[in-house]
Amino acid sequence: MKFSSVARVSVVAAITALALTSCAANEGSPSASGSASDSPAASNLSGELVGVGASSQGTAQTTWGAGFQTANEKVTVNYDPSGSGAGRKAFIAGGAAFAGSDSALSDEELAGSFGTCKADTKAIDIPVYISPIAVIFNVDGVKDLNLDAATLAGIFSGKITQWNDPAIVALNKDAKLPDAKINAVHRSDASGTTKNFADYLNQNAPDVWTEKPADDFPYTGGEGAQGTSGVVDAVTNGTNMIGYADASRAGKLGVVKVKVGDKFVGYSAEAAAAVVAESPLVEGRGANDLAIKLDRKTTDATHYPIVLVSYAIACETYKDPAQGTLTKAYLEYITSEAGQKAAAEKAGNAPLSADLSKKVATAVGSIK
Template structure:
């Protein structure tokens, strides 16, 4: 089925001040979630905690601010510890939902979920589509072209200097320094890493034989915690390169990647085009909407280094009050308004009309 474009362990201790708690963000005039512009009409109350994807960080800040303005008696806390930590926290019951750049795997789905009603499962709901940027900070280099094979050899440690013939062949007009490469990867379990390694494995299998995984598979290079850690390490280092959600690239250089016969910059539209042509994962429950990304495109209008990030929630909650909050909040972030907020705040690509309708239908079944 193709997607049409655009229309458990011990409970993890939560830090006293969750990093993206929006206690002070009830400002502005965002319309109420659910379509009403009258915030006083909201009857929702309580506190909702989510943990997970740091790639979702900028979008979550904006979503929380708008949702709390529309629902002033609700506090939403989101801590961007990373996708792996988010899934683990949700499974253990430390959070009511998780943000994750990779869907629940088969082993996780086969287990139990502490916040869910007995004998019920969790579902993956796509809410955030974004390019992954290959960011760099190399002395004297403003523009950089890289193909998947060269990226794979840099991050596996096979290419160790910036003037390596493989890099030079792709950048005839650049003056590349004869300096060591510091390749920065995520040190934590990361859905961004899983998407990055999935891209390399599918597009350059001769250079990257490792399976896609949340944990970076090599000891080479430098590890950094979270998206912000990678960006800081690349920014503050010398002759560095890394990968991160494009919303966090800032003033760093961003490499063009080779798609077909051309080198292309990332765009939200190019990322969305890949998701448009990707099927849902087979064999899952009807309301579990994990996407099997097809990165094999040679169309330069597409950007195959893309992630789909999920809100992971219970199909049925043990606590009905939490179910109401989760249903309302995820319903908002997946709505047309919520998707526009993410586009404005983080450069995300809105869900396609087809996928949006599927997500909305799945959210309606949460209880």
């Protein structure tokens, strides 16, 4: 198995030199499952595969990279978890074979050109990772915390600033909430996790969260932190903190139960996957573009609405056929039953459903 420590990719425009470190260097060193059935079949593939993007995929990409390299000893997989926005920019500029993104390509991005792709062809969004977003907290004297969408929107927009605010007290009658300032942490980088979190707030509390969901955090208050790790570190090491992060990174921090219908619900991979299963594809896109329009207004307490679908963004047809072959093989592995199982064991994400897996297999199979 090979893990190169740094791979440098030259890209145009704003990205002139992007340092890319391997999965293992970026997110620790979990390996793929030890059983042969959990690794991709051996092949004669060779070369370097560069991905850039969502830090939410960090643990999964480490696991996938290890499994793929074990079966393909002449391949090096490098994934830089520098954020969804950075990943899409690098891919569009031609500096990565694929992007990992918690946001699908926008209409504006799809209308442009892609440096990695063959001229006059487009990129496609392929779901590879489904995970709940945990609202994490570290508050003196508080072990359990219930919040609804309107209260969360008030906290992160800066309208609710004290932990013993009446809106929070009303939802937590048995908690000893401190008379202390709320320190709310958000992503400082362009983040699909932010966009998904904001989309939940905007769908369920539009009178409070009035800004359109976007990768950039829209309000000026609170504390910004770089990447998933930055948010988790800030909440862990601060006082009276709250933030949001991919659930795989929640660790031992307190996790908010959110109100769904008339109950308060904790996250689970299954509850998050239930929301995805009932959400339609975005209309008006190519047959193999599988961007999902998440419906987060559920009142079913078996569902968890703060969920992200993270994509691998790849070319329909690659400018370099060898890169197309390598990317296609890698995506076939990570979206296979074995690849999804390996990631779920390490990251706790929800494997793709049978119905979505069929669509994904068709989309990946179309890559040239």
